[in-house]
Every structure is written in C-alpha cells, then in structure tokens.
Amino acid sequence: MLRRYRHLLAVLSLLRATPAPPAGGITVLGVDDFALRKGHVYGTVLLDMHTRRPVDVLPGRDAEPLAQWLREHPGIEIICRDRAGAYAEGARTGAPEARQVADRWHLWHNMGEAVDKTVRTHHACVRAGLAAAAQATAPVSPVTEQPEDVRSGPAADVDTVPDGIRDVCGRERSLVARTRQRYAAVQQLLAEGASLSAISRQLDLDRSTVRRFARATSIDELLVKAVNRASLLDGFTTHLATRFTAGVTDAVTLHQELKAMGYTGSVQTVRRWLHPLRSATPAAPPPVRPAIPKPRHITRWIMTDPVRLAPEQRAQLTDALAYCPELQATATHVRDFADLMRKRRGERLLDWMQRVEADDLPALHSLITGLRRDLDAVTAGLTLPWSSGPVEGNVIRIKTIKRQMRGRASFDLLRKRILLAA
Numbered sequence: 001m002l003r004r005y006r007h008l009l010a011v012l013s014l015l016r017a018t019p020a021p022p023a024g025g026i027t028v029l030g031v032d033d034f035a036l037r038k039g040h041v042y043g044t045v046l047l048d049m050h051t052r053r054p055v056d057v058l059p060g061r062d063a064e065p066l067a068q069w070l071r072e073h074p075g076i077e078i079i080c081r082d083r084a085g086a087y088a089e090g091a092r093t094g095a096p097e098a099r100q101v102a103d104r105w106h107l108w109h110n111m112g113e114a115v116d117k118t119v120r121t122h123h124a125c126v127r128a129g130l131a132a133a134a135q136a137t138a139p140v141s142p143v144t145e146q147p148e149d150v151r152s153g154p155a156a157d158v159d160t161v162p163d164g165i166r167d168v169c170g171r172e173r174s175l176v177a178r179t180r181q182r183y184a185a186v187q188q189l190l191a192e193g194a195s196l197s198a199i200s201r202q203l204d205l206d207r208s209t210v211r212r213f214a215r216a217t218s219i220d221e222l223l224v225k226a227v228n229r230a231s232l233l234d235g236f237t238t239h240l241a242t243r244f245t246a247g248v249t250d251a252v253t254l255h256q257e258l259k260a261m262g263y264t265g266s267v268q269t270v271r272r273w274l275h276p277l278r279s280a281t282p283a284a285p286p287p288v289r290p291a292i293p294k295p296r297h298i299t300r301w302i303m304t305d306p307v308r309l310a311p312e313q314r315a316q317l318t319d320a321l322a323y324c325p326e327l328q329a330t331a332t333h334v335r336d337f338a339d340l341m342r343k344r345r346g347e348r349l350l351d352w353m354q355r356v357e358a359d360d361l362p363a364l365h366s367l368i369t370g371l372r373r374d375l376d377a378v379t380a381g382l383t384l385p386w387s388s389g390p391v392e393g394n395v396i397r398i399k400t401i402k403r404q405m406r407g408r409a410s411f412d413l414l415r416k417r418i419l420l421a422a
Contacts, residue, residue: 029079
C-alpha cells in the first residue's frame with residue numbers, strides 16, 4: 001500500500017513539473033468562469049477561439065487577474081465573454097484596443113427573464129379575457145332548454161309521499177330489494193337440501209338471519225319490519241317533498257327548516273332521504289372552465305419561433321395575446337430581437353430599443369437599461385459570428401475532470417490537468 005502511495009505521489013510530481021503549453025499568437029479569446037467550490041470559490045478559463053483549446057486558467061473571477069493576463073499577452077483583438085461586469089472591466093483595462101463581444105445566449109436568457117416578468121404581471125387580464133370568452137360561448141344548459149321535460153321527470157312526482165316499499169321516485173327501496181334477493185336465495189338453497197350453517201357460509205350471512213329467512217312463510221312477513229321502521233323524518237316527509245319540488249334542494253337549508261318545526265335528527269338523515277331525488281334529477285352541466293395557459297407556458301411560446309409551435313400552442317398564444325395589448329407588444333419586440341440576433345443585424349439594435357421604450361413595459365425597459373451599459377459588446381454580439389459557446393463546452397469538460405479527481409485537486413494540479421488534457 002505504501003509503495004502504491006509513493007507511485008501516486010511521483011505521478012503527481014511529474015504532472016506538476018510538466019510545463020503548460022505556451023499561450024501565444026491568440027487573436028480571439030474566450031473568457032468564462034467555473035466553480036471550484038460552487039457558491040464559494042471560482043476560477044476563470046481562457047480559450048483560444050480559433051483552436052477551441054484552453055490556454056490558461058486563472059484563480060477567481062475578478063477583473064484584475066484577467067487584466068494582468070491580457071497585459072502579458074498583447075495582440076488580442078476580440079474577447080468573447082458573458083455579461084459579467086468584472087470581465088468587462090478586466091478586458092477594458094487589460095486590452096483597451098480589443099473589441100468585446102457579449103455572448104448571445106446570455107442576451108437571449110436575459111430577454112426570457114424580462115418576458116417572464118411581463119407575462120406574470122399581465123396574466124390577470126389574460127385570465128379574465130379567456131374566462132369571459134368561454135362564458136359567452138358556453139352551451140345553454142339542457143335543463144334550461146327543456147324545462148317541461150325536467151318537470152315531468154321522476155323527481156317531479158315528489159308530492160307522493162313514499163309508502164315504505166318504494167321511495168319518493170317510485171323505485172323500490174334498496175333495503176326492500178336486498179331483502180327480496182336474500183329471501184329467494186335462502187329458500188332456493190333450502191329446497192336443494194342445504195343446512196342453515198351451509199347457507200350461512202355460502203351467502204356470508206349470520207346464522208340467525210338465515211334462520212329468520214328460513215322460517216318466514218312469505219316475503220311480506222319479512223318486509224313488515226323493514227318498511228314500517230319508525231323514522232325521525234316521519235311527519236316531515238311531506239314538507240321535504242314540497243320544498244324539493246319548489247327548488248330548495250340543499251340538505252343543510254332543509255335541515256334548518258325541519259329543526260324549526262321540531263325535527264331532532266341529523267342533517268345526514270335528511271341528505272340520505274334526498275339522495276334518490278337528486279339521482280333522478282338531470283344534473284346541471286358543470287361550469288365552463290376555460291383552458292387558461294400558465295405564465296411559464298405563455299413565456300415559452302413567446303420565446304419560441306412561431307414556426308416551431310404546434311398548431312394548438314399557436315392558437316392558445318394567439319387567444320392569450322388578443323386580450324392583452326402589453327403582451328402583444330412584448331411578443332412583437334421579442335420576435336424583432338430574435339430577427340436581429342439570427343440575421344446579425346446589430347446595427348438596428350438602437351432602433352429596436354427606441355421602439356421598446358415607447359411602450360409601457362417596465363421589465364423590458366430594465367433590460368434595455370442593462371444593454372445600454374454594455375452597448376458596444378451587445379452590438380458586437382449581434383453582429384459578429386463569435387460567441388461563448390466553445391467556452392461553455394470547455395466548462396463542462398472541466399466539471400468532468402473535477403469529478404475524476406473527486407474534487408480534491410489543488411488549483412495548480414487542476415490547472416495543469418485542464419491545460420494538458422486539451
């Protein structure tokens with residue numbers, strides 16, 4: 001084990017002693033940060049944009065280390081960076097003659113954040129507009145169209161108080177139907193010669209229940225108790241039937257009325273009595289619930305090329321924008337900006353910014369304020385073919401190297417591995 005450890009130390013010593021490749025002849029430089037310890041310690045990777053290979057790794061992500069490196073390596077003509085202020089200051093201080101290029105991905109990302117804020121601010125008017133439109137186009141309730149049919153249905157005959165065998169709708173009560181079925185089954189099994197215990201097991205009934213069904217001479221003998229049980233609602237059913245016919249169908253309301261008349265039972269008993277009436281009454285159609293897209297969906301649709309949207313997404317976006325002029329203006333500005341970016345028309349950026357400032361869109365105005373602070377780099381990013389994509393790719397590769405070293409490499413060792421692996 002000790003021998004193996006010594007070999008590892010020897011390999012690490014050789015790796016540290018290996019000279020890094022020279023960084024010369026670079027005209028286009030890419031700059032980006034990466035995390036040594038996320039949220040705490042960072043580093044900066046420098047990339048030759050022509051060869052797409054790292055040329056150096058700097059500690060931290062401040063302006064001064066980058067400015068010092070640029071002074072030591074003159075001849076840089078273009079610097080591709082994100083929109084971090086430290087890198088802008090370092091490039092301006094260390095290579096004032098170089099042209100800075102803001103990364104297009106970060107520009108589009110900043111645009112997406114501004115659009116998301118705008119959509120969330122104005123989502124209420126979209127929701128209100130779509131709800132009103134859905135209500136206006138909702139189909140008329142069948143109950144409203146055919147009141148005569150509804151009044152002639154089973155639930156309308158509630159003026160006939162149930163007789164114990166049948167409920168208020170003329171249907172046989174569930175207890176009566178169940179008693180008939182059990183009596184027929186017990187009598188059939190008795191005729192086949194089955195014992196009371198066997199019948200009890202087969203029908204899953206208590207033996208005393210089977211005995212009572214076996215001794216009954218007819219079904220009417222069993223139904224006497226079932227249909228003549230005393231109920232707390234006795235004396236109040238006529239009032240319930242009359243009020244239900246009048247349109248008062250809420251069990252709580254009816255329960256309060258019955259309590260004023262002397263009823264002492266629970267609201268659940270009233271609810272059970274009303275249940276067959278409600279089952280026989282045609283249900284009203286559910287309220288129309290318009291399909292209101294969520295803010296993140298509207299944001300994504302605005303930020304997506306209309307040609308790439310599915311037909312239903314395009315239709316939903318059109319409907320949403322129709323009820324909010326601010327979102328319609330936002331969508332127009334986003335598409336114009338995408339056209340600038342795609343066709344490299346950075347010279348038209350100022351005109352685009354003026355059009356945006358003419359509308360009442362605070363989130364986009366905030367975006368423009370940030371663009372003006374970095375106007376030259378943003379214009380170059382929308383004009384030149386360079387971007388920070390290759391640098392982002394190397395940042396991903398650095399993460400892989402860190403994982404291979406279990407995150408325990410010192411900065412100098414990690415720097416050597418990044419430069420030599422390239």
